[in-house]
Amino acid sequence: MSDHIDSPDQTVSIPVAAEHDLLRLIGSGSAGDVWLARNSVGIYRAVKVIFRKSFPWAKPYEDEFNGLLKFEALSRQHDGLVDVLQIGGNPTADYFYYVMELGDDIHTGQKIDPDFYQPRTLAHDLTERKQLSVGECIRLGAPICSALGLLHRHGLIHRDVKPANIIFVNGFPKLVDAGLVTEMFKTRSRVGTEGYIAPEGPGTARADIYGLGKVLYEISTGYDRNKYPELPAEMGTLAATRDLVQFNKIVLKACRANPRLRYLNTDEMTSDLLGFQFYQPGPFENITYKGSQSHAGWVYLAGLLAAAGIIVFLLFYTLLHLLHQT
């Protein structure tokens, strides 16, 4: 386990993961590295390696390992969590690792070319599209919220919900960085990302809800999290505006500075996300909302009145004709 193989083309040394060839370093975090790997039957996986040296002392390193053991069992129970398939090493060694399903490539999805693979994360998507529609926000937010709920019900918290920790597998969003998952109320020295951390600090279920709220704020408004709670100056059509304003209510409840005013739990928030009522425009409402407003409603009304007039005229004419005949 402690053996290292020197990589011919990289300055880092490659850790050893049983039955996996570690091909290329694809990410680095505060506690460890993520490698693109191929298992013994040729399936590509992601392997995260957590180094003991990244921790000031043994306790948080051991806590990380123990949190991972609990997470591993849960990960395959929910589609919104990345599957952890194998754990190797132990907390007394220089490092331990875990093997995960591999996220989509930014261009080719699950068709992996190891030489060019680039993981698709929500953070990457936001570099190309700043703002998602409310429908897309719900399709992304609901499974992640529900996945957090599963963790919370089992006494685990994520501690670092952010766009970079949401990947896509076959286009479906999943929460990653199980390395940060830990048992509730245990202290960790290295947690969270500025702007997604709740004012009271990380380490509780409601702090995870706050982080998710900030993610939803960013993707729904296209604004940086630090602009919260500002709304965009341009909101588009009437339907888009109404949907955004309603969705904003969910975001605000998730991101309340006072944790007691936030969603009580993820079930409550998931329920609001899944029960979201999209705006249905009525026939007399304007099609656009800002600037020069469309007169479609008035045109529709005029058409109706004209049709009614023609019908009345025809009825009147027929009646006159009948009276004349009799």
Next chain:
Amino acid sequence: MSSTAWPTEDFIPTRYSLLSRLQDWEDQASWQDFFNTYWRLIYAVALKSGLTDAEAQDVVQETILSVAKNIQKFKHDPALGSFKGWLRNLARWRITDQLRKRTRSEALPANVADDGAHGHEGHAAEAQNPADLEAVWEDEWRTNLIRVALENVKRTVKEEHYQIFDLYVIKQWPADQVARTLEVNIGKIYLIKYRVGALVKKEIRRLETRETGST
């Protein structure tokens, strides 16, 4: 720009308590606070001095480093000059350094005469007319004051109220449009404008009071 409308001293939360905390290089929270408060000011002045985005970012970094190196020497004594003036000088020198680097890279190698001067003295190539830079600094300092006051108020008021204030006052939507969009009574829009506006003014006054060093 009327000097009666705005104070001429250090009005951003110069916070002499913050400056004293900066003496401790290990105090990351205070350094983050300092960076958050002043980076935009330095960056904006650097841009207005003719630097590119990348060069302006370098100026921010170098100025903050200069503050770190020299904060021990800074004494809050009006007779010796204000913090605002001290920071302005540090930023100006770094801007001048950037312009000098640009000049060097455009010159022939034989002409390169690196005197190695990175201290406070010996800056032959000024960023621009010092009076102009002072005016830009004043302008940006005031802009930054409002930005900091808004940020501080944003954290203290109800989120919905800030959204109304932001759309109506800052983004300048018509009141009826804000009311229609956010589904609130138009009277509430005016009330929130008044209340949040009062808080912003109060915050600006608070920062101004600190600026004079009377706290």
